[in-house]
Amino acid sequence: DAKTTQPNSMESNEEEPVHLPCNHSTISGTDYIHWYRQLPSQGPEYVIHGLTSNVNNRMASLAIAEDRKSSTLILHRATLRDAAVYYCILRGPQGGSEKLVFGKGTKLTVNP
Amino acid sequence: GAGVSQSPRYKVAKRGQDVALRCDPISGHVSLFWYQQALGQGPEFLTYFQNEAQLDKSGLPSDRFFAERPEGSVSTLKIQRTQQEDSAVYLCASSLSRANSNQPQHFGDGTRLSIL
Numbered sequence A: 001d002a003k004t005t006q007p008n009s010m011e012s013n014e015e016e017p018v019h020l021p022c023n024h025s026t027i028s029g030t031d032y033i034h035w036y037r038q039l040p041s042q043g044p045e046y047v048i049h050g051l052t053s054n055v056n057n058r059m060a061s062l063a064i065a066e067d068r069k070s071s072t073l074i075l076h077r078a079t080l081r082d083a084a085v086y087y088c089i090l091r092g093p094q095g096g097s098e099k100l101v102f103g104k105g106t107k108l109t110v111n112p
Numbered sequence B: 001g002a003g004v005s006q007s008p009r010y011k012v013a014k015r016g017q018d019v020a021l022r023c024d025p026i027s028g029h030v031s032l033f034w035y036q037q038a039l040g041q042g043p044e045f046l047t048y049f050q051n052e053a054q055l056d057k058s059g060l061p062s063d064r065f066f067a068e069r070p071e072g073s074v075s076t077l078k079i080q081r082t083q084q085e086d087s088a089v090y091l092c093a094s095s096l097s098r099a100n101s102n103q104p105q106h107f108g109d110g111t112r113l114s115i116l
Helices: none
Strands: A009-013 A016-025 A034-036 A044-050 A061-064 A070-075 A084-091 A104-109 B005-007 B010-014 B020-026 B029-039 B044-050 B053-056 B063-066 B073-079 B088-095 B110-116
Touching: A009 A016, A016 A084, A016 A104, A034 B020, A044 A061, A044 A070, A070 A084, A070 B005, B005 B088, B020 B088, B029 B073, B044 B063, B044 B073, B044 B110, B073 B088
Parallel strands: A009 A104, B010 B110
Antiparallel strands: A016 A070, A034 A044, A034 A084, A061 A070, A084 A104, B005 B020, B020 B073, B029 B044, B029 B088, B044 B053, B063 B073, B088 B110
């Protein structure tokens, strides 16, 4: 499984934008980039995914570098509820068991 | 609608006892996954079902761990002769189908297992 690298922790202020980086220099041409987040005492929650083009949904935006070796999850206005561990995960289109391979993720702290 | 439901929410057992953890996936979801999450770590894959077929059990740490999904809906993860290192949060996830691997996985809130 392709490896991703994320900072261990980041801090933000409420109502400010947050940019969460992820490096995936060994990504293959067919790997999709997925983001999940895990709030305290809850299971992980799907956030967004993309292949090459930038993606937007109601939760966040995903900016993917042109060479696809890195990506950034963007929370446009952080709220206290966005405090969570954010995981960047690569998934191939024909993955054998569809399993998710989690790293340690980035722990986001949001200050009021 | 109802999400993935796991029970019990918390389980305390003495070392050597057997435990059974239940997962009710989202209705109609074909794929079901079990993950184990140690404190401070990301979840780690245990096993995967497509309907009632267990297609991947490569993550099960030992033969004390057994999972089943006999009718293709509810799943049970059983751990026999529990050890202290089995203490973790056990997460269940389901997804709609295997046809598209980019189907998001929907997670339950897990069962926190503590072995004394």
